[in-house]
Amino acid sequence: MTATVALSGVGKRFRTVEAVRDVSFSLDEGEIVALVGHNGAGKTTLMKLMLGLIQPTAGSVRVLGEDPASGAFAARRRLGFLPESVSFNTALTGRETLAFYARLKGEPVGEALALLERVGLGAAGSRRVGTYSKGMRQRLGLAQALIGAPRVLLLDEPTTGLDPALRQSFYEILQELRGRGTTILLASHALSELEGETERVVIMNRGAMVADGSLAELRRLARLPVRVRLTAVGGLDGLAGRFADCGPLQRVNGHAVEIAVDDARKIEVVRRALADETRIEDIEVTPPSLDELYAHFLRSGEARP
Amino acid sequence: MRTILIIAGKEIRDGLRNRWVLATTLLLAGLALSLTFLGAAPSGATGAQPLDVVIVSLSSLTIFLLPLIALLIAHDAVVGEVERGTMLLLLSYPVGRSQVILGKFAGQVAVLGFATFVGYGAAAAALLASGAEIDATSWLAFAAMIGSSVLLGAAFVAIGQFISAASRDRGTAAGIAVGVWLVFVLIYDMGLLGLMVMDQGRTVTAPVLNALLLANPTDAYRLFNLTGFANVSQFAGMAGLAGSAAMSPSLLLGALGAWALAPLALATLAFSRREL
Numbered sequence: 001m002t003a004t005v006a007l008s009g010v011g012k013r014f015r016t017v018e019a020v021r022d023v024s025f026s027l028d029e030g031e032i033v034a035l036v037g038h039n040g041a042g043k044t045t046l047m048k049l050m051l052g053l054i055q056p057t058a059g060s061v062r063v064l065g066e067d068p069a070s071g072a073f074a075a076r077r078r079l080g081f082l083p084e085s086v087s088f089n090t091a092l093t094g095r096e097t098l099a100f101y102a103r104l105k106g107e108p109v110g111e112a113l114a115l116l117e118r119v120g121l122g123a124a125g126s127r128r129v130g131t132y133s134k135g136m137r138q139r140l141g142l143a144q145a146l147i148g149a150p151r152v153l154l155l156d157e158p159t160t161g162l163d164p165a166l167r168q169s170f171y172e173i174l175q176e177l178r179g180r181g182t183t184i185l186l187a188s189h190a191l192s193e194l195e196g197e198t199e200r201v202v203i204m205n206r207g208a209m210v211a212d213g214s215l216a217e218l219r220r221l222a223r224l225p226v227r228v229r230l231t232a233v234g235g236l237d238g239l240a241g242r243f244a245d246c247g248p249l250q251r252v253n254g255h256a257v258e259i260a261v262d263d264a265r266k267i268e269v270v271r272r273a274l275a276d277e278t279r280i281e282d283i284e285v286t287p288p289s290l291d292e293l294y295a296h297f298l299r300s301g302e303a304r305p
Numbered sequence: 306m307r308t309i310l311i312i313a314g315k316e317i318r319d320g321l322r323n324r325w326v327l328a329t330t331l332l333l334a335g336l337a338l339s340l341t342f343l344g345a346a347p348s349g350a351t352g353a354q355p356l357d358v359v360i361v362s363l364s365s366l367t368i369f370l371l372p373l374i375a376l377l378i379a380h381d382a383v384v385g386e387v388e389r390g391t392m393l394l395l396l397s398y399p400v401g402r403s404q405v406i407l408g409k410f411a412g413q414v415a416v417l418g419f420a421t422f423v424g425y426g427a428a429a430a431a432l433l434a435s436g437a438e439i440d441a442t443s444w445l446a447f448a449a450m451i452g453s454s455v456l457l458g459a460a461f462v463a464i465g466q467f468i469s470a471a472s473r474d475r476g477t478a479a480g481i482a483v484g485v486w487l488v489f490v491l492i493y494d495m496g497l498l499g500l501m502v503m504d505q506g507r508t509v510t511a512p513v514l515n516a517l518l519l520a521n522p523t524d525a526y527r528l529f530n531l532t533g534f535a536n537v538s539q540f541a542g543m544a545g546l547a548g549s550a551a552m553s554p555s556l557l558l559g560a561l562g563a564w565a566l567a568p569l570a571l572a573t574l575a576f577s578r579r580e581l
Binding site: 014048051053054071073076077079081083085086087088089091092096100101103104105106141144 | 307308311312315318319322323389390391393394395396397398399400401580581
């Protein structure tokens with residue numbers, strides 16, 4: 001694996017605002033990485049730094065072995081970017097727009113126009129972009145990012161405005177690109193949306209990186225409790241008492257309790273519940289959701305000095 | 306160079322699509338034609354060449370109109386794209402910021418040049434069609450007028466680019482553009498006149514006055530067209546001034562050229578410092 005994007009100790013200050021501070025991570029070939037954080041957490045700033053649109057005030061950024069802000073454009077030809085809420089010149093048609101961007105990258109126009117079919121805009125290609133819906137503009141944005149088979153794709157909030165079917169085909173395109181060794185960085189403010197699509201997550205909070213790892217790793221690190229819900233036949237008499245030592249317990253209604261159990265002890269709780277076979281009717285085990293995981297890392301990030 | 310041409314091409318296509326080209330050409334042609342025919346009535350008996358009359362009236366028109374059109378087109382070039390969000394995407398491509406400025410400048414000057422050439426050419430064509438005789442010197446003066454008009458337009462496109470690159474938002478850019486137009490086209494000359502009256506020739510000597518005239522692109526343009534050709538200057542009532550003017554046509558053209566290049570360099574500088 002070779003790193004296509006490498007950030008070390010990167011900081012960026014806009015006058016009085018410190019948009020990003022001390023961020024270090026590197027992205028490998030064929031990796032889909034989610035960059036998650038609230039609005040204003042520094043995701044877009046990081047992308048601009050990788051594009052070389054702004055210079056870091058501290059640390060260094062390398063993209064495809066180049067400093068993107070150096071003014072050399074070799075790396076930018078191998079780079080695709082989809083900005084947040086992408087906009088185009090409304091007077092031009094979809095085909096004209098794509099042809100313009102293909103020429104700027106020095107790529108054959110015919111190949112670029114084929115991308116319109118790929119994102120499902122083949123029929124709308126001769127219409128003006130001004131008549132496009134938000135989802136269509138987003139797809140045109142994706143098509144321009146894919147021009148010239150980029151080795152690094154930076155996508156800022158790529159799935160906003162896409163309906164579930166389009167979202168599915170969007171992720172299919174990404175998986176195919178990843179198979180060919182493209183590094184894909186997806187910025188999003190919601191982690192749950194990206195479940196199943198990314199193997200690695202970088203969480204940003206107020207300009208600082210608070211987590212970096214696979215979802216399984218992050219789960220382990222967070223040590224968030226698993227929720228076990230027990231439904232009993234008849235009343236709950238004595239049930240609460242027998243599980244009191246497992247973790248914080250909460251009554252859901254007259255028939256059920258929910259226990260927040262440490263991940264390591266969840267089997268023990270389930271065994272105990274099964275032993276009580278006459279009374280326990282149903283067991284439901286819920287691992288922490290991605291949103292809970294995300295919230296956890298945001299909290300822990302804030303707790304730091 | 307290729308990149309500059311691609312951006313210029315897109316700028317021209319934009320101009321065609323949003324009907325800037327059409328509107329500007331029709332406006333200039335309409336005004337030029339009406340000036341030609343209105344101006345033809347009194348000139349009949351004086352023996353002045355009909356095209357020379359047209360040159361005098363058209364160059365006066367150009368001084369007001371072309372800077373305004375140029376600033377209208379150009380003031381939005383950078384700040385408009387930044388506000389609409391299209392600049393971020395454009396700059397993520399292998400495109401330098403100076404190439405963006407130069408490409409937009411080239412495209413907008415091409416649009417303006419086309420409108421001027423066709424619009425004013427229509428006036429000359431109408432004269433020919435009406436059976437007027439036009440000699441070679443008049444043709445030369447007319448060609449020089451069109452060329453210098455485009456150069457004047459280029460100077461104001463460059464000024465507009467600088468305003469656009471340096472302004473925080475579109476509203477500010479539009480306000481500054483209107484202010485710049487007022488200063489160069491109206492206020493500057495009035496101020497200069499007032500200064501000369503008050504000064505009574507003590508400090509504002511001929512060389513100082515010449516320098517002050519060169520410091521305004523519209524004055525350089527006016528002097529070039531109204532004094533540059535003897536047949537025209539006679540009719541423009543500028544013959545006396547033309548005789549005493551120490552400035553050669555090439556100096557005046559040079560000043561116009563400098564007025565296009567300097568703001569363009571400043572625009573590039575301002576844009577390269579801009580944080581997106």
